[in-house]
Amino acid sequence: MKENLYKYILGIADNSLILGQRLGELCGHGPSLETDIACTNISLDLFGQVRSYYQYAAKIIGDGRSEDDIAMLRKEREYVNVLLVEQPNRDFAYTMARQFLFDVYHLLFLNELQKSKDVTLSAIAAKSIKEVSYHQRFSSDWVKRLGDGTEESHQKMQSAIDGLWTYTDELFHQTDIDKIIVSEAIGVDVTQLKETYYNLVSELLQEASLSTPESKWFQKGGKQGIHTEHLGYLLSDLQYMQRTYPNMEW
Amino acid sequence: MMSEEQIKNLEIQFEERIARDEKIEPKDWMPEKYRKTHLRQMSQHAHSEIIGMLPEGNWITRAPSLRRKVALLAKVQDEAGHGLYLYSACETLGTSRDELYEQLHSGKAKYSSIFNYPTVSWADMGAIGWLVDGAAIINQVPLCNTSYGPYARAMVRVCKEESFHQRQGYEIMIKLANGTPEQKEMAQDALNRWWWPSLMMLGPTDAESIHTAQSMKWKLKRKSNDDLRQQFIDQTVPQAELIGLTIPDADLKWNEERGSYDFGEIDWNEFWQVVKGYGPCNKERMNARVGAWERGEWVRDAAMAHAEKKQKQKQAV
Ligand SMILES: [Fe+2]
Ligand SMILES: [Fe+2]
Ligand SMILES: [Fe+2]
Numbered sequence: 001m002k003e004n005l006y007k008y009i010l011g012i013a014d015n016s017l018i019l020g021q022r023l024g025e026l027c028g029h030g031p032s033l034e035t036d037i038a039c040t041n042i043s044l045d046l047f048g049q050v051r052s053y054y055q056y057a058a059k060i061i062g063d064g065r066s067e068d069d070i071a072m073l074r075k076e077r078e079y080v081n082v083l084l085v086e087q088p089n090r091d092f093a094y095t096m097a098r099q100f101l102f103d104v105y106h107l108l109f110l111n112e113l114q115k116s117k118d119v120t121l122s123a124i125a126a127k128s129i130k131e132v133s134y135h136q137r138f139s140s141d142w143v144k145r146l147g148d149g150t151e152e153s154h155q156k157m158q159s160a161i162d163g164l165w166t167y168t169d170e171l172f173h174q175t176d177i178d179k180i181i182v183s184e185a186i187g188v189d190v191t192q193l194k195e196t197y198y199n200l201v202s203e204l205l206q207e208a209s210l211s212t213p214e215s216k217w218f219q220k221g222g223k224q225g226i227h228t229e230h231l232g233y234l235l236s237d238l239q240y241m242q243r244t245y246p247n248m249e250w
Numbered sequence: 251m252m253s254e255e256q257i258k259n260l261e262i263q264f265e266e267r268i269a270r271d272e273k274i275e276p277k278d279w280m281p282e283k284y285r286k287t288h289l290r291q292m293s294q295h296a297h298s299e300i301i302g303m304l305p306e307g308n309w310i311t312r313a314p315s316l317r318r319k320v321a322l323l324a325k326v327q328d329e330a331g332h333g334l335y336l337y338s339a340c341e342t343l344g345t346s347r348d349e350l351y352e353q354l355h356s357g358k359a360k361y362s363s364i365f366n367y368p369t370v371s372w373a374d375m376g377a378i379g380w381l382v383d384g385a386a387i388i389n390q391v392p393l394c395n396t397s398y399g400p401y402a403r404a405m406v407r408v409c410k411e412e413s414f415h416q417r418q419g420y421e422i423m424i425k426l427a428n429g430t431p432e433q434k435e436m437a438q439d440a441l442n443r444w445w446w447p448s449l450m451m452l453g454p455t456d457a458e459s460i461h462t463a464q465s466m467k468w469k470l471k472r473k474s475n476d477d478l479r480q481q482f483i484d485q486t487v488p489q490a491e492l493i494g495l496t497i498p499d500a501d502l503k504w505n506e507e508r509g510s511y512d513f514g515e516i517d518w519n520e521f522w523q524v525v526k527g528y529g530p531c532n533k534e535r536m537n538a539r540v541g542a543w544e545r546g547e548w549v550r551d552a553a554m555a556h557a558e559k560k561q562k563q564k565q566a567v
Binding site: 021024025027028029030031032033034035036037040041043044047048050051054067068071072091092144145146148149150152153156234237238240241242245248249250 | 300303304307310311312313314315316317318319320323324326327330331333334337372422425426429430432433538541542545546547548549550551552553555556559
């Protein structure tokens with residue numbers, strides 16, 4: 001029971017952790033000061049959420065593990081984020097497309113999580129909704145700007161959407177643990193979000209003069225801890241200090 | 251066209267206003283030299299904030315805990331914010347952010363040399379906050395009363411955040427200094443590497459410093475570089491002692507008579523080497539900025555094109 005809820009929380013929090021880490025890579029290297037500040041803001045929000053989730057997870061599991069142990073001392077196979085969020089910052093179009101494709105899901109998810117029987121999760125969701133609404137507005141605006149900007153930006157945004165599309169379906173897969181937690185009225189049934197998600201996404205893509213990819217071939221594995229080759233490198237940065245200097249306080 | 255006499259009169263009135271502690275505002279008449287000097291100092295300051303994001307940004311992905319990661323992200327974001335207000339203050343003097351970037355990227359504009367040193371350990375995040383933000387505060391607090399209104403107001407806001415950064419950096423050092431032997435060693439090593447560059451940050455010794463007299467009159471400067479340096483040393487040495495770290499200066503000694511610390515000789519050759527562009531990371535910092543700017547060009551163009559399209563659609567309705 002405890003173990004299931006613990007793992008369920010990781011399934012939510014790991015997405016924010018890995019995406020926050022990706023955005024953190026960009027700080028100081030963005031196309032303008034304003035976008036730098038905004039991306040850092042999103043990263044900060046995500047890490048704030050991550051801390052709430054992991055602190056709660058640490059309390060549930062109750063074996064002395066801290067939020068940092070959970071964040072930084074698991075093996076790659078134990079991270080259960082979706083593949084979408086670990087994709088690298090190839091260029092600003094990719095970064096914004098990844099953000100947009102995640103934000104739309106994230107907001108739908110949080111709106112449901114807010115109704116959870118678990119008061120802590122419901123409270124974290126309620127607080128995060130405000131933040132994630134802003135993320136979605138920001139990333140949607142950029143998808144529109146780049147999609148309907150210049151010829152070059154249109155092409156770049158289209159190829160980012162095309163390239164990342166294959167990772168969207170996984171957002172709506174349910175693990176065995178998800179099913180148990182959903183049956184307890186604590187978790188969110190993500191399969192129910194799928195239709196709304198693709199409607200919202202296609203609508204915005206259309207508004208951005210972009211076409212919705214038709215491919216029906218999708219990648220999966222993140223939720224089972226089987227990741228793309230990119231995650232290992234991200235983790236070696238994320239875990240560097242904790243691995244090199246174990247059992248210390250910072 | 252004004253006669254020379256008229257200009258002379260305006261200049262006298264202008265200097266009198268400053269002497270009365272009145273603020274000069276963007277629309278006020280000002281001597282050309284005043285505009286240029288302010289633009290130079292303010293843009294250098296803005297560039298320093300932006301370049302300053304890089305050495306600390308270098309540790310965001312590797313911060314040792316989530317709490318530290320969040321604090322570091324917030325700090326680097328504050329520096330971006332400082333850059334933003336300072337570029338806006340520069341715009342009030344008629345030079346756009348893009349023009350100033352151009353000067354930075356071409357190597358024409360200077361920025362604080364301290365950011366040309368590498369950040370090679372987590373303790374450098376502590377040392378930078380404690381020493382570099384600390385020295386920046388000493389430089390900048392007097393500017394909260396400088397004569398040019400937009401600069402003075404920007405500085406009030408910036409200084410509040412810099413002192414928060416300074417406390418946060420010192421707190422990182424406290425934690426390391428009270429930690430395991432390895433952590434303590436990491437902290438001492440960072441202090442060893444950042445101490446002298448931090449002293450240099452307060453500027454060349456007075457004998458070699460240009461533009462001081464005029465800047466004093468305009469309240470762009472209130473104390474000489476050497477006085478500021480002494481203030482920094484006197485303030486920082488007890489902080490190091492308190493946490494059991496050693497200042498890397500064999501000549502450092504309390505001077506009862508002066509009520510200040512005597513200190514060893516600064517390596518001004520190193521200072522000029524870094525100022526002239528040959529420090530350990532000058533090239534990396536510049537490549538990072540120029541690279542970000544060039545990679546961002548199509549994005550900025552797209553944003554502009556999109557805004558124009560929207561504008562046209564609005565007009566058509
Ligand atoms: Fe500063
Ligand atoms: Fe700053
Ligand atoms: Fe600062």
